[in-house]
Amino acid sequence: MADIQLSKYHVSKDIGFLLEPLQDVLPDYFEPWNRLAKSLPELVASHKFRDAVKEMPLLDQSKLAGYRQKRLAHLQLVLITSGYLWQEGEGGAVQRLPECVSKPLWNVSNDLGLKPVLTFADICLTNCKVKNGDIEVMYNLPGGAGTEWFLKVCGLVELAFGKSGQAIQNVLDGAKANDKAKMASGFTDLTAAIGNMQTALARMNENLTPEHFYNGVRPFLNGFGGPASPISGGLVYEGVSDKPVTMIGGSAAQSSTMQVLDGLLGITHSPEKQAFLDEIRNYMPPSHKQMLADLTNMPRKVPQVVAETKDANLTKAFNGCVAAFVQYRSYHIQVVTKYIVTASKSDSPKSLAYKDTGKSDLIPFLKEVRDDTEKVQQ
Numbered sequence: 001m002a003d004i005q006l007s008k009y010h011v012s013k014d015i016g017f018l019l020e021p022l023q024d025v026l027p028d029y030f031e032p033w034n035r036l037a038k039s040l041p042e043l044v045a046s047h048k049f050r051d052a053v054k055e056m057p058l059l060d061q062s063k064l065a066g067y068r069q070k071r072l073a074h075l076q077l078v079l080i081t082s083g084y085l086w087q088e089g090e091g092g093a094v095q096r097l098p099e100c101v102s103k104p105l106w107n108v109s110n111d112l113g114l115k116p117v118l119t120f121a122d123i124c125l126t127n128c129k130v131k132n133g134d135i136e137v138m139y140n141l142p143g144g145a146g147t148e149w150f151l152k153v154c155g156l157v158e159l160a161f162g163k164s165g166q167a168i169q170n171v172l173d174g175a176k177a178n179d180k181a182k183m184a185s186g187f188t189d190l191t192a193a194i195g196n197m198q199t200a201l202a203r204m205n206e207n208l209t210p211e212h213f214y215n216g217v218r219p220f221l222n223g224f225g226g227p228a229s230p231i232s233g234g235l236v237y238e239g240v241s242d243k244p245v246t247m248i249g250g251s252a253a254q255s256s257t258m259q260v261l262d263g264l265l266g267i268t269h270s271p272e273k274q275a276f277l278d279e280i281r282n283y284m285p286p287s288h289k290q291m292l293a294d295l296t297n298m299p300r301k302v303p304q305v306v307a308e309t310k311d312a313n314l315t316k317a318f319n320g321c322v323a324a325f326v327q328y329r330s331y332h333i334q335v336v337t338k339y340i341v342t343a344s345k346s347d348s349p350k351s352l353a354y355k356d357t358g359k360s361d362l363i364p365f366l367k368e369v370r371d372d373t374e375k376v377q378q
């Protein structure tokens with residue numbers, strides 16, 4: 001059994017993949033980025049954002065100090081990119097990003113190993129601050145309270161998962177040491193955490209309507225390049241290269257939570273489905289991607305360890321955890337049906353990242369992934 005320690009991957013045992021709270025703003029030198037990122041919702045609503053971006057000075061990102069400042073800068077710059085591209089809706093997108101955004105975004109992305117595009121790591125993991133057990137959203141996309149609620153609930157799901165850090169570590173350590181009781185207690189706690197993730201996800205209904213998500217939030221998460229994209233030829237990052245670049249859209253599918261559970265519980269998918277999930281990993285912070293690779297490549301998988309013990313208690317705890325995960329994935333399919341399939345009022349809904357890989361069988365894909373989960377029951 002490999003030795004996997006969460007801390008090695010910058011994953012907290014209290015808040016998981018969320019970034020530890022950081023300053024809301026960058027130092028004074030970066031005030032133009034602070035200002036534009038904060039005023040994005042109002043300036044997009046009044047159609048003044050693009051002009052404001054064009055007037056922004058070209059700043060030197062090498063003046064950013066340390067990892068967390070760079071993550072905040074990345075968040076600000078991808079928000080500015082999103083507002084700039086989609087201010088006039090999907091029909092009025094532009095195909096070139098001005099140098100004052102593209103150059104520092106490109107460079108800071110290279111430093112961080114992140115893609116130069118809006119990702120879940122930005123709008124959720126960096127943007128959602130844990131405060132007194134709740135989530136506070138620092139920067140908003142256009143759309144007011146409904147959009148902020150979407151971002152907040154994503155943060156609440158991550159936080160619910162994040163609290164299972166010790167449980168996950170107990171499963172891994174217990175498996176390594178053949179400690180049945182430790183593993184069983186890990187599974188039991190993890191089952192509760194997955195239930196809490198579902199409770200958090202259900203809160204989407206409180207303040208987000210399907211129409212608002214589909215028409216108000218989703219367009220700002222669009223990627224570029226590929227037949228399904230409003231910018232089908234890709235985006236030119238001025239001052240970086242004249243060759244258009246292709247990126248898939250931002251999506252909570254870029255959350256590492258479900259892929260961690262897949263790796264931990266030994267759930268496998270067909271090569272075609274795994275190819276999409278692997279592609280998604282390229283849009284995660286490198287240390288999280290590494291954790292998924294190490295979990296996936298564990299030589300002795302957790303279900304194998306459980307089976308070998310022939311221990312009824314442990315098997316029951318493992319199966320309970322798998323059942324909770326199946327239920328969570330089923331619930332997530334209901335959410336996708338409500339917010340994307342029904343809201344689109346069409347046979348070919350514009351999904352998030354999945355459509356950018358040229359596929360349209362969204363619900364069958366999610367159902368198969370859910371059914372693969374069930375198969376590891378013992």
Ligand code: HEM
Nearest residue numbers: 154157158251252253255258336339351352353354355369
């Ligand atoms: C309004 C709420 C949501 C909608 C409309 C939604 C939509 C989608 C869609 C369309 C996909 C397919 C891949 C894609 O096209 O991007 C997907 C997959 C996925 N979503 Fe969501 N999602 C929502 C909330 C969440 C939240 C809050 C999380 C976790 C924080 C999450 C985690 C995932 C994961 C991990 C996948 C990959 C498939 C899997 O492993 O089962 N989603 N979602």
